[in-house]
Amino acid sequence: xxxxxxxxxxxxxxxxxxxxxxxxxxxxxxxxxxxxxxxxxxxxxxxxxxxxxxxxxxxxxxxxxxxxxxxxxxxxxxxxxxxxxxxxxxxxxxxxxxxxxxxxxxxxxxxxxxxxxxxxxxxxxxxxxxxxxxxxxxxxxxxxxxxxxxxxxxxxxxxxxxxxxxxxxxxxxx
Numbered sequence: 001x002x003x004x005x006x007x008x009x010x011x012x013x014x015x016x017x018x019x020x021x022x023x024x025x026x027x028x029x030x031x032x033x034x035x036x037x038x039x040x041x042x043x044x045x046x047x048x049x050x051x052x053x054x055x056x057x058x059x060x061x062x063x064x065x066x067x068x069x070x071x072x073x074x075x076x077x078x079x080x081x082x083x084x085x086x087x088x089x090x091x092x093x094x095x096x097x098x099x100x101x102x103x104x105x106x107x108x109x110x111x112x113x114x115x116x117x118x119x120x121x122x123x124x125x126x127x128x129x130x131x132x133x134x135x136x137x138x139x140x141x142x143x144x145x146x147x148x149x150x151x152x153x154x155x156x157x158x159x160x161x162x163x164x165x166x167x168x169x170x171x172x173x174x
Contacts, residue, residue, distance in 0.1 A: 004065045006083055012059045020051040022101050025094040027063065028083055029101030029129075035070040035080075036167040037105070038112035043067075046108050074167045079160055086156055095156060099132035121169060125162040128155040 013024040022030055027047070034043045044052050044060070052060055070080060084094035106113050106126065113122055131152070136142045145151055 004069050005062055006066075009059065009062050009066065010083070012056070018055070020048045020054060022047065022104070023097055025084060025097035026101030026104075028066070029098035029103075030105040031063070031067045031070055031101075032080055032098075032163060033102045033105035035067060035074060036163050036170065038109060038170050040105070040109040040112070042108075043105065046105070074164065075171075077164075080163050082160075086159065093132075095159075096132050096134060099129045100134070102126075102129045103133040103135055118169060122166070125166050125169075128159050128162060131155060 009027070010024045012018055013021060013027050021027060030043075030047055034040060044063075047063070048055055073080060082098070084098070086095055103126075106129075130136065131142055131145045132155075145155070
C-alpha cells in the first residue's frame with residue numbers, strides 16, 4: 001500500500017479538476033466525522049456525489065488511506081492532526097471549511113449521530129463545528145458566538161478534544 005501523500009491530495013482536492021468533491025480542508029473534516037462517528041458505509045459515494053469514478057484511482061486510494069490514518073490515530077489515542085493551523089478561529093477560514101465537511105458528513109447519518117442515547121452529548125460536542133460551519137446563520141445564538149472573537153478562539157481549541165470524546169462515545173465498545 002502506498003504512503004499517504006497529503007500534497008497530492010491537496011493539489012487535487014483544491015484544484016479545478018475536482019468537480020464533485022469537497023476541497024482539502026472540508027474533505028479532512030468529512031473524513032474526521034466518518035472516523036469519529038457512527039458507522040456509515042456510503043461515505044465515499046457521498047463525498048463525491050456518487051461521481052467517485054470520475055476521480056483518479058490514486059486519489060481515491062489516498063482518501064481511503066487518509067481515513068484509515070485518522071482512524072488509526074484515534075484508536076491509538078494520538079488524536080487527530082489537522083493539516084492547517086486550527087487557531088484560525090473564523091467561519092471564513094480553513095477551520096470553517098473543515099467544519100462544513102464535518103457537518104455535511106454528520107448530517108448524512110443524522111439519525112445515528114443524534115440517537116436518543118447520544119443526542120445531548122453530540123449537540124454539546126459538535127457545537128464548535130456547527131458554529132464554524134456557518135450553518136444556522138439565522139440563529140441568534142450562533143451569530144452571537146461568531147461575533148465574539150475570544151469565544152471563537154476558545155471553541156476552536158476544543159475541537160481536537162471533542163473529536164476524541166465523540167470517537168470514544170461511538171467506538172468504546174469496539
